[in-house]
Amino acid sequence: MREIQYQDVVTAIKNVIIHCGTILPDDAYKAIKDAHDNEKSPVAKEVLAQLLINADIAKDEKRPLCQDTGLAVFFVNVGADCRIIGGLLRDAINEGTEQGYKDAYLRASTCEPFSRANLKDTVGYNLPAIIHFDIVAGDKIEVEYAAKGGGSENVSRATVFPPAAGKAGIIEYVKQVISDAGGNPCPPLTVGVGIGGTFEKAGISSKHALFRTIGSVNKDPEMAEMEAEIKVELNKLGIGTMGMGGIETVLAVHIESNPCHIASLPVSVNVQCHSSRHAHITI
Amino acid sequence: MSKTYNLTTPLTKEDTQKLKAGDIVLLNGTIYTARDAAHKKLVDLIEAGEELPFDLIGSIIYFVGPTPPKPGEPIGSAGPTTSYRMDSYSPTMLKNGSLGMIGKGKRNQAVKDACKEYSGIYFGATGGAGALLGKKITSAEVIAYPELGPEAVRKLTVKDFPVTVINDTFGNDLYQIGRAKYEVKD
Incomplete structure (x- = not known):
């Protein structure tokens, strides 16, 4: 022992x-940089540049x-x-x-x-x-x-579908949640989707999904495919950085799926703002 | 085409009526902070006909709850909070002479209508850029409700504080305009 x-x-x-509190992790910084390089909206591109400058100031001056x-x-x-x-x-x-x-x-x-x-x-x-x-x-x-943060938590949602809703129902639900949220949760976002389990298991899974490295590929090929599909759909919404319009609304979609009851298909969507401050340590 | 302006507070209707959704503004002068709890107290004072802790005429209200300052600094990180929580209070503030709000995220129709009626502007600052925005604040003083902690009303002096016009005095909404431009419909 x-x-x-x-x-x-x-x-x-x-x-x-x-x-x-003060250092944006490498995965989040890189994802914002990539979004900046790819963004077509001049306003959104300018704001993404501000976010990178903000991260540099925070790191150099140890500011939140x-x-x-x-x-x-x-x-x-x-x-x-x-x-x-x-x-x-x-x-x-x-x-x-x-x-x-x-x-x-x-x-x-x-x-x-x-x-x-x-x-x-x-x-x-x-x-x-x-x-x-x-x-x-x-x-x-x-x-x-x-x-x-609170802004992105406030737009997070959960529900329990009947099994017939299937993948299509889940994708439609995630789209609705992000569409309704607009610029409020500070996009570009990471979207955590918890599927299956029970009501609370789906919620916790959607939270845990946000801890994964942004840009990493889901180990389950079926979920990896679904993540890619949802990301494309969400970026079609046009919300853009801070809701000002643009093609980069979502940096990543992360799914955690669990076995569930034969009667249920729980799904939870937990939203993470662009300031994805997360870390993994071993004691 | 988006324009860039430098404006100094207090604002006038001449200032606000020239602005269009999408314009970039660098603000200078004094602005006041208030979040949910402070708004409730301020609106209660207005409705009771009592004096406010600052002059509302031409004022800009910043929706922010900053981090505590480090020793020797005026303020910590200070980016905007989500504005819809102030939707029920903002029309009263505008009706009584305030001409600007700074926050992030969409406003309801009542706020947009009040911007039109009272020549107010809803400015967006970049959410999550608190370190950068905090550096544009050169002084900060709690002037009311210290018991609210980060939610207390503060008088801030700002220098070239960068904001974007979201809702103008003509009823335009940058969030709707911007999103419509980049939305892909299948």
């Missing part, structure tokens, strides 16, 4: 949060990429052969989150749902983090992290 110190987890989480520094979302795969010494893993992740957000001058964006009171002085600075745990083989902790 490998022993991992509580404080080492706190430090690792803090570091990944500071990093993601965006004022919406997100809720902290984690997928944590805990090896069955390790244990945390000195506290609970959940507490360590929350503590690292709070420290990272404070140290990097990121925004505290969590609030009570009805009074809208900010939780920074009660629950904690930008706490609680959203954490999805799983137990896996091995003696390491794999942490996938993303800072998830």
